[in-house]
Every structure is written in structure tokens, then in C-alpha cells.
Amino acid sequence: MIETLQGLVGRDHVLTGRDMAPYCGDWTGKYQAEPLAVVRPANTDDVAAVVKAVAAAGGAIVPAGGRTGLVGGLMTRGGVMLSLERMNRIHEIRAASRLARVEAGVILSSLHEAAEAEGLYFPLWFGARGSATIGGVLSTNAGGSNVLRYGSTRGLCLGLEVVLADGRVLNLQSELHKDNSGYDLKDLFIGAEGTLGVITSAIMRLVPAPRAHATAMLGMARLGDALDLLNRLQGESGGLVEAFEFMPASYIERLVAVRPDVGAPFAGRYPVNILVELGATAPHLAEAGPDGQVALTGLLEGVLAPMMEQGLIEDAVLAQNEAQRRALWQRRELAAEITFAKKPAIDTDVALPLDGVEAFLTGIAARLPGLDAGASDLAVAHLGDGNVHYTVFPSREDAALSDRIVSAIEDVVQDLGGSFSAEHGVGLSKKPSMARRKDPVALAVMANIKSALDPKGVMNPGKVLP
Amino acid sequence: MIETLQGLVGRDHVLTGRDMAPYCGDWTGKYQAEPLAVVRPANTDDVAAVVKAVAAAGGAIVPAGGRTGLVGGLMTRGGVMLSLERMNRIHEIRAASRLARVEAGVILSSLHEAAEAEGLYFPLWFGARGSATIGGVLSTNAGGSNVLRYGSTRGLCLGLEVVLADGRVLNLQSELHKDNSGYDLKDLFIGAEGTLGVITSAIMRLVPAPRAHATAMLGMARLGDALDLLNRLQGESGGLVEAFEFMPASYIERLVAVRPDVGAPFAGRYPVNILVELGATAPHLAEAGPDGQVALTGLLEGVLAPMMEQGLIEDAVLAQNEAQRRALWQRRELAAEITFAKKPAIDTDVALPLDGVEAFLTGIAARLPGLDAGASDLAVAHLGDGNVHYTVFPSREDAALSDRIVSAIEDVVQDLGGSFSAEHGVGLSKKPSMARRKDPVALAVMANIKSALDPKGVMNPGKVLP
Structure with a gap:
């Protein structure tokens, strides 16, 4: 098998033994994969050839992106780990059409940078963005901090290319905003965690980059008041809330313990700490007025002020510049680090x-x-x-x-x-939850679909379905 | 069979012979269905029992909503037409959660009215809204005039209940905005045109009702200028364009010929007629300023004015009130009538x-x-x-x-x-296009899924898949 794989993608791109070590760990520390080999295809043809060869030999394919998953989705004993890291080309950013055509191995932050260079934004944002890949975020239907405004990954994808379990290439590439030509296969492969096929490339939606943000950390006593604040902000701004993140007092305490260099946002201790961010693309909200204040900031302050006067918001820090904004965000984005410490x-x-x-x-x-x-x-x-x-x-x-x-x-x-x-998906760690909690008819339908598309159980076997 | 069906849903709700006539026609005039019977279930249990009985007898089920489809999706010879018209309860509108729990037979305009009563909007809008049902719009993933702002039906659905081809009830009901527990079955049944199961109820998203609209009909010479206008409006408003509809001169001519009572929007004849509408929920855009003008209207005029000065827009009518707004929209919504005349x-x-x-x-x-x-x-x-x-x-x-x-x-x-x-979907009339134009691997995957979920071919057989 190893020789076959070497023949398909080149000797340098079939890793075995100790060379596989960087691919086998897991952020959570719970899983240690033991693949037969780690294979690094250069393109879709390589992926198709590898899948065909492994399927013919009765083996298993475990597709890997940036390996930042939290549910053991890459765990394998003896499967071929297919790392898409070399398939990292951004084919094009089409600013007028607001889309990006990318390969699956493109790192999320690379797409952020490429979009930003065109005055656009790819609105999928979470702590692991420097490692996570487009193929990975599609396979897990990743969420993050901007879902409130822009939706999950599924809503950001216009088209896909997928290598199926028998090596056929499924072309769902599309730039269209409407397409009712048959079943919605795209959304079936998105979130399937590599169990139905390997996503090899995608066409992703971009949005206009906000011209201004208004970002604040708030100390409050009650969660109900925070939800009231969210509703007021959405109402006053017309839905411009990009993020609304909650950290209880215990989170801030652990943050201070694990990362004293970062520290607490406030001198006081509050049961409810809220990181709120508004984003505006419209010039009338993003430009500074005669008083030098950006209208969006004024809008945020206008909602906060009466709640502060009523004592519903006890403390507040507003970011005055990008550095302060990033410092507020850092406290939220250290969540994974302080959790797994x-x-x-x-x-x-x-x-x-x-x-x-x-x-x-x-x-x-x-x-x-x-x-x-x-x-x-x-x-x-x-x-x-x-x-x-x-x-x-x-x-x-x-x-x-x-x-x-x-x-x-x-x-x-x-x-x-x-x-x-x-x-986060199901992977391996949430299979017991799937068995216990998911509608049994839904589980049966999922198993039917898995059997229909991957009858030999080649694609990431043992994941998602109980 | 007829007696069995009568036993299941009651004699009054199994129509045969001439009583079926209102169900068998087609807007396009191309199809005349000849069902064995039209059955009108009262609830999901009825639907499940009917599907089981028909499947056991080797028959076919053709689910029917408001029968406003344009692709022959209800055509049948000898199948049981399952009309969900009695399942028309709006179980609840939860304003704070911005959702509606509805049965599949609820008419679209009924949901519009129920949402409006709560200060909300169900943003799926097209000419046939007085007849089309929620089950129908879900089964066809209907679009319409507001997709630009709010997406197609798929994006407006949070959860579903579906009766499968063997009569099992699949519970995908959910109010959640994030749920990665296994494959995305919901989006597979949405847009499947009744070929994978019968949608019996749904949880639909509602949005805040715009507090103000700014609506105009524009006469222009070139489509490229119209797209430029769209981009300018999206940029200046921050994405508030709700509709951007194009009617060429020949459309206006046929409108005048078929409906002289309605007439042309302008005295002059323009190659490009654009109906544009902005909607605002934010008070700062929706309230009248000291000059009495609503800010949103000012924003629209501010974008139109320089293009009118440059001659890129040759004529314009702005709606000054709701009656004028509806009159502008009527010219667009008569499209089906003037097409099929x-x-x-x-x-x-x-x-x-x-x-x-x-x-x-x-x-x-x-x-x-x-x-x-x-x-x-x-x-x-x-x-x-x-x-x-x-x-x-x-x-x-x-x-x-x-x-x-x-x-x-x-x-x-x-x-x-x-x-x-x-x-509009595929139904019967676009099956040749599916065969000719769709990726053959995609067609094979769709056929696999159909076989897996409906091995006996009970659900709307002969539709969608070549």
C-alpha cells in the first residue's frame, strides 16, 4: 500500500513512522491517531487516485485539514490520513462578485488576508483561524463569533468539489445565489466530517468589510439584562451586532490564573461579562461626524447609556482603537487555551x-x-x-x-x-450523545445515506454515526 | 384502496371523480393530473397512515400544497394526491424568539399576516403568496423578490417534520440557530419536491418588520448602469436593498396590452425598467427628520440624484405612500398573468x-x-x-x-x-434539462439518495430525477 501511495503522490508526500508525529496529536489531548501513513496530495486528481487505491485495498481514508477539531474526528488506527495542506491555493478573489475560489487546504487566516486586500471580509472568525483550513471548516460546518450576523460556514459556501468514496469527482462548483436543480447535495457534504467524501475545493461568499467597528466589554449582574441589551442593540442598529459573547466571573478568574499577563477586563468582579461588537459598512454610520465621533460608536453608547444609568450595566470599556479592540477580543479568544490548560x-x-x-x-x-x-x-x-x-x-x-x-x-x-x-460536530467523542439523544428515525436516515454513498465504509469510518 | 383511505381520513376527505377537478389543473396549462384520489389528511398521523397504506399497496403519493408550481410537480396518473390544505394551523408565533411553528398547509399570506400582527415579517414574497403553502415553498425551496436580502426558503427554515416513504415520522424540529449533530437532513428534504418525503410541519424564521420602505420605479437605458446602481445602493445603505427587479421594454408593452387598467409606469419607453426597494428597521433610518423626510428615502434619493444628473437614470417614480408602493409592485407581480395569457x-x-x-x-x-x-x-x-x-x-x-x-x-x-x-425547481418539465446539463456524478448521487430513502418509489415518482 505504501508503495502504491508513493507512486501516486511521490515519495516525499507519503509520511510514515516518526514523520507522522505532528499529525497524530489532538488539541484536547484525548486522542492519538495511528495512521498507516499520512499522504499529502497536490491536487484533486491525486485525491481521487489515493481514494480509489485505498478503497480497492479495503482501507480507510481520514481527511485532515488544520487538525484543530475538538471531537476526535481525525482519530484512526491504520487508516490513511489524507492531509490537504499542499492544496492551499486561492485561485481567485472576485471582488465585484464577492466570492473566493479556493482549495480545501487554504488556511482560514490566509483567506481573511486575501479578502481584506480587496476591501472584503470572509466572516468566519474563531481562535484557531491561523491553523484551521477551508476544508476543515466546511467539513465541520464551523461557527465562531460572527454567526449571529453572517451565519455558519454552510451559509458562506456557494459551491463545492468533492471526491467521493469510490474516487469519482462530484462537481458542485457554482457561483450562483439561486440554484434549484435537484437535491441540495452541497449542504449534505458540508458538516459530514469527511464521512461522505473529501472536499477538495470550494467557492466561498465574501462580504463587504465593515468600515467601522464599535466594540465594548461590559460588566453586568444578570444574563437576562444582557439579552435585553442584545435586542435593543439589534433594534437600534438594524441588525448590525457582529458578536455578542458571554464570559461568567469564573471564566475571568481562570483567565487571570492561566494568563496573568492578559488579566481581567475590569477592576471589579461581575457575574456577566459581555463582549459586544457592532460592524457597519454604510458610510453614514462609519464616518466621523463634526464632533469627531463615528456614528456607530454613538449608536452603541446611546444604547448603553440608559442601561448604565439604571445600573443594569455596572462597568464598561469601549475600544478606542484597533489595538484596544484586539485586546478585548484576546480575552475571549484564549478560551481554548485556558480550557485545555x-x-x-x-x-x-x-x-x-x-x-x-x-x-x-x-x-x-x-x-x-x-x-x-x-x-x-x-x-x-x-x-x-x-x-x-x-x-x-x-x-x-x-x-x-x-x-x-x-x-x-x-x-x-x-x-x-x-x-x-x-x-464542534460529533466526530468520535460525541457518538454516545448521538446514540442517546438524536431522533432514532434521523439516525436511521443518516445511516441509509452513509451506506448509499459509501457502501464499503472507506470515508472516515467510525465517526459521526453511532 | 379508496375504502382504505376513507377509513383512515374519513369519507369526506377522500375525493374522487369530478370532485378532484379543482386539484388537477395547472397554472401553465400544460398538465392535467389524473389521480386515483385526492386525500386530505387532518394531521401528521393521518399522513403517516396514508403513506403506509399506499406504500403497502405499491402506489404513489403526490404531496400537494397550494398548487401554484410551474414545473408539473403534481402531475400524476393513478397516484394518490395528498393535499395538506387542512393542516393549516399556525401553532404559535414567538415574537421574542422570532419564529413561527406552522403546519405545512398554512398559506404564505396567512403567515405574513400573523407575523405582521406581532411586528415581524416572514420575508418570502412572490405573486402567488395568496395560494402557495409553507409545505410547497419548502418543497420547492421557493425564492421570490426578497431573496437578495433574506435568502431563499431554505435559509428561513429552522426545523422540519417529515413523513418518510415508509410512513415513519422524521423529527427535525428545532428552534436552534446552530446544530451540528450529524448530517444536514433538513436541507435535503427542502427542495426535494416531495420525492423524498412529505413535509408536514416546520419552524420558520421571522425577521423584524421594516419600519420604513423606500420604493422606486426607474427608467434606464443600460443594464450595466442598473447593476452599478445596485452596488452603490448596497454600499451606501449597508445592504438594505430588499428587491431589485428588472423589466425590459417588451415586458412593459405586454403589461399594457394584457392589463391596460394597470398601464405603464412611465410616459416614456425605456429599455431597462427597475423596481427597487430598500427596507430599514433601524429607527435612525426609519423616522422622519426635521424636514419631514424619512432618512431612508433621503438615502435612496441621494444615490439616484447624481445618476439622474448624469442621464444614467432617465425617469423615476418614488412611492409616496403605501398605495403608491403597492401600485408599483403590481406591475411586477402581474408577471405570471401576462406570461400565461x-x-x-x-x-x-x-x-x-x-x-x-x-x-x-x-x-x-x-x-x-x-x-x-x-x-x-x-x-x-x-x-x-x-x-x-x-x-x-x-x-x-x-x-x-x-x-x-x-x-x-x-x-x-x-x-x-x-x-x-x-x-421553480425541476418537477416534470425540466427533467430533460437535468439529464442534459447536470453533472452526471451529481445525478448518480441523487439517484443513490432517492433509492436509499424511497426504495419502492412511493414519493412523487417520476419527478426531479431523469
Whole structure:
């Protein structure tokens, strides 16, 4: 097999043994992949040839992007890890059409830079953007901090190219904003975590870059007031809220402990810390007025002021320039680092109806001590999407205990009409949740589709479906 | 079979013979369905029971909504037409969560009214809204005039309930804005035109109702200038263009001929007539200033004025009130009536890259006389989406000639990277186009999915897939 693969992509691009080490770890520290080989194709033809050869030999393909996933999606024993890192060309940015044609291995921050050079923005933004790739964000339907305004990855993709489990190339490339010619295959491959095929290239939507941002960190007492603030801001601005992130006091405390160099946003301690950002493309909001103030900033201040007077907002820091803006964001973007600095950790990624976030936090806080008196927790949320990254640090490494804690979290989520996976996907780590919580008919339909498109189980076997 | 169906839904709700007549026609006049019976279930259990019974008997189910489709999607000889008209309950409008839980038989305009009563808007808008149903717009992924701002039906749906081909009920109901728990089944059933299952209920997104509109009809000489205007308006307003509709001079002429009571928008004749509408929810744009003018109107006039001075816009009518606004819209919404008033008609619904609309119209105008010297044509376009409804009136009823004309249209569209179906779907009438123009691998994958989910071919057989 190794020789066959070397013949297809060249000896230098088939890694084995110790050369594979950088590909086998995992951010969460929970998984250690043991691939047969790591193969680095140069183009779609290479991918198709490799998939055909592996399928013929009865093997498995595990597609890999920037390897920043959090659910063990790249775990394998004996599969061929297909790293798309060499397929990193940005074919074109078409500013007038607001789109980018890219290969799957393009790193997210590279696309940010290429778009910015054209006065545009690719509105998918999260901490791992310097490593995550377009193929990866498509395969997991990644979310992040701007979903509130621009949607998840699925909504940002116009067209795809996919290599199927038998090596055929499926051409769903399209620049069109409307296309009702048959079933929506594109959205089936997006979010399938490599279990239905390998995404090799894509046409992504770009948006006009905001000409101005207004960014603030707010200290508040109650989550309900924060949601009220979000609604007021959306109403007054006409939907210009780009991010609305929630960090409880315990998050700020861990931030200060792990990264004292960064520190707390306020001298005081507040139960609810909100990072809010508005973005404006319209000149009448983005330009400075006669008083030197940008209208968007005035709009934000205009909503904050009465809530500060009423004591609903207790403290506030407004970014006065880009450096201050980045400093506010850094406190939010260190979430992964401060979460995985402590072990053992049980990380979850739950979605709730917007008005269910507080009930979720209250509900799980009531149950956790009964499951593990020595446990602590950490929450950080894309509050505007109802998406909470909730992590429990149990008192001991104990698989049965972990499972009871995860199940208790799922109970609370399910009672509120939520989902056990908001944006990280299922991979390996959430398969038990899929089995327990997903509609059985939905699971059966997914299994039917998997069998129909990958009857031999070549594509990332053992992931997503219980 | 009839007795079985009567036993399931009651004698009054199984129509046969002449009672079926209102269900069997077709707006286009091309199809006359001959169902075994028209069955009107009261709820999801009824639908499941009917599907099970029909599947057991080896029959076919043809789901029907408001029957306003344009591609023969309800055509059947001997199938059971399942009309969801009795399943027309709006279970709830949750204003704070901006969503509506509705049954599939709810008429689009009923949802408009229910949302409006809560200060919200369901942003799917087209001429047939008084008859089309939620189940129908979901099954065809309907578009319309507001796609530019709010997206197609797919983007407006949060959750679904579907009865599968074997009668199982698939629960994809969700109010969540993020949910990555497995494959995206929802978007597979949306736009499947009833060939994979029967959509029985849905959770739909609502948006804040615009507090102000600014609406104008413009007479121009060139399409390129119109696209330039669109870009300027999007830039100045920050993306507030809700509709940007194009009607050529020939459209206005037919409008005047068919509906002289409505008449032309201008005394003069212009090659390019544009209906543009901006909508604002932000108070700073929606409220009248000290001069009595709404800021949004001022913004529109501010973009139009220099283009009028330069002669790029030759005439303009701005709606001064809601009645004038509706009068401008009526000229656009009579498109279906004036198209189908003349027969024979070959109607198409093509999507193009935004900058390809002019090339399409020029390209087909050059080819049409060579195919049929006596043919005339009619175009009307959602220009902001690159979606042209292009109709040819051939000199004679001749199937082979029709096919040559359709194929020529497809040639021009394909050369420009477009699609033969933008928003009307495939149904029966565009199956030849699917066979000729769709990626063969995509067709094979669609057939695989159809076989996996409906192995006995119960659901709307003979539609969509060649």
C-alpha cells in the first residue's frame, strides 16, 4: 500500500513512522491517531487516485485539514490520513462578485488576508483561524463569533468539489445565489466530517468589510439584562451586532490564573461579562461626524447609556482603537487555551434556544455537585446564538463519572429543546450523545445515506454515526 | 384502496371523480393530473397512515400544497394526491424568539399576516403568496423578490417534520440557530419536491418588520448602469436593498396590452425598467427628520440624484405612500398573468452570475430568430439574484421546436456558468434539462439518495430525477 501511495503522490508526500508525529496529536489531548501513513496530495486528481487505491485495498481514508477539531474526528488506527495542506491555493478573489475560489487546504487566516486586500471580509472568525483550513471548516460546518450576523460556514459556501468514496469527482462548483436543480447535495457534504467524501475545493461568499467597528466589554449582574441589551442593540442598529459573547466571573478568574499577563477586563468582579461588537459598512454610520465621533460608536453608547444609568450595566470599556479592540477580543479568544490548560476536562458545546442559556447554567449548576462534589466548571458562550461551551473539570479521571456528567448535561439541554453539538460536530467523542439523544428515525436516515454513498465504509469510518 | 383511505381520513376527505377537478389543473396549462384520489389528511398521523397504506399497496403519493408550481410537480396518473390544505394551523408565533411553528398547509399570506400582527415579517414574497403553502415553498425551496436580502426558503427554515416513504415520522424540529449533530437532513428534504418525503410541519424564521420602505420605479437605458446602481445602493445603505427587479421594454408593452387598467409606469419607453426597494428597521433610518423626510428615502434619493444628473437614470417614480408602493409592485407581480395569457409559451427560470444577465439576454436574442423567425419573447428578472424568468412564445405548437429552443437557452446559460433552474425547481418539465446539463456524478448521487430513502418509489415518482 505504501508503495502504491508513493507512486501516486511521490515519495516525499507519503509520511510514515516518526514523520507522522505532528499529525497524530489532538488539541484536547484525548486522542492519538495511528495512521498507516499520512499522504499529502497536490491536487484533486491525486485525491481521487489515493481514494480509489485505498478503497480497492479495503482501507480507510481520514481527511485532515488544520487538525484543530475538538471531537476526535481525525482519530484512526491504520487508516490513511489524507492531509490537504499542499492544496492551499486561492485561485481567485472576485471582488465585484464577492466570492473566493479556493482549495480545501487554504488556511482560514490566509483567506481573511486575501479578502481584506480587496476591501472584503470572509466572516468566519474563531481562535484557531491561523491553523484551521477551508476544508476543515466546511467539513465541520464551523461557527465562531460572527454567526449571529453572517451565519455558519454552510451559509458562506456557494459551491463545492468533492471526491467521493469510490474516487469519482462530484462537481458542485457554482457561483450562483439561486440554484434549484435537484437535491441540495452541497449542504449534505458540508458538516459530514469527511464521512461522505473529501472536499477538495470550494467557492466561498465574501462580504463587504465593515468600515467601522464599535466594540465594548461590559460588566453586568444578570444574563437576562444582557439579552435585553442584545435586542435593543439589534433594534437600534438594524441588525448590525457582529458578536455578542458571554464570559461568567469564573471564566475571568481562570483567565487571570492561566494568563496573568492578559488579566481581567475590569477592576471589579461581575457575574456577566459581555463582549459586544457592532460592524457597519454604510458610510453614514462609519464616518466621523463634526464632533469627531463615528456614528456607530454613538449608536452603541446611546444604547448603553440608559442601561448604565439604571445600573443594569455596572462597568464598561469601549475600544478606542484597533489595538484596544484586539485586546478585548484576546480575552475571549484564549478560551481554548485556558480550557485545555487543566486536565481532566470534559468539554461540551451545546446549543440552546436564546432564552434557555440561563436555565441551562442554573440547571447544570444544581446537578453537578451531586455527581462530583469536587468538580469545577467553566463556561463561555456565543450568547447571541445560544451556544455555550461548557466544560467540567471533574475531581478525578474516571470514564464512568465522565459519562454521567455528560449525560446530565445532555439531560438539561434536551429538556430545554437544545442540541448536544452546536458547532464542534460529533466526530468520535460525541457518538454516545448521538446514540442517546438524536431522533432514532434521523439516525436511521443518516445511516441509509452513509451506506448509499459509501457502501464499503472507506470515508472516515467510525465517526459521526453511532 | 379508496375504502382504505376513507377509513383512515374519513369519507369526506377522500375525493374522487369530478370532485378532484379543482386539484388537477395547472397554472401553465400544460398538465392535467389524473389521480386515483385526492386525500386530505387532518394531521401528521393521518399522513403517516396514508403513506403506509399506499406504500403497502405499491402506489404513489403526490404531496400537494397550494398548487401554484410551474414545473408539473403534481402531475400524476393513478397516484394518490395528498393535499395538506387542512393542516393549516399556525401553532404559535414567538415574537421574542422570532419564529413561527406552522403546519405545512398554512398559506404564505396567512403567515405574513400573523407575523405582521406581532411586528415581524416572514420575508418570502412572490405573486402567488395568496395560494402557495409553507409545505410547497419548502418543497420547492421557493425564492421570490426578497431573496437578495433574506435568502431563499431554505435559509428561513429552522426545523422540519417529515413523513418518510415508509410512513415513519422524521423529527427535525428545532428552534436552534446552530446544530451540528450529524448530517444536514433538513436541507435535503427542502427542495426535494416531495420525492423524498412529505413535509408536514416546520419552524420558520421571522425577521423584524421594516419600519420604513423606500420604493422606486426607474427608467434606464443600460443594464450595466442598473447593476452599478445596485452596488452603490448596497454600499451606501449597508445592504438594505430588499428587491431589485428588472423589466425590459417588451415586458412593459405586454403589461399594457394584457392589463391596460394597470398601464405603464412611465410616459416614456425605456429599455431597462427597475423596481427597487430598500427596507430599514433601524429607527435612525426609519423616522422622519426635521424636514419631514424619512432618512431612508433621503438615502435612496441621494444615490439616484447624481445618476439622474448624469442621464444614467432617465425617469423615476418614488412611492409616496403605501398605495403608491403597492401600485408599483403590481406591475411586477402581474408577471405570471401576462406570461400565461399567451399560448403556446415556453417558460424558463434561469440563474446566472450577476454580471451574466446582459450576456444571456444578448446571447439568446441572437439565436432565437434562427430557431423560429416568428417567435417573440418576454423577460422579467430578480436582477439582484441573477435570476431571469425568460419566456419564449413560439410561432407554433411543436414539441421538437420547443425542445430546440429550450436547449438553446440552456446552451447560453451553461456557457455563462448558470443554472437551468433558479427557483421553480425541476418537477416534470425540466427533467430533460437535468439529464442534459447536470453533472452526471451529481445525478448518480441523487439517484443513490432517492433509492436509499424511497426504495419502492412511493414519493412523487417520476419527478426531479431523469
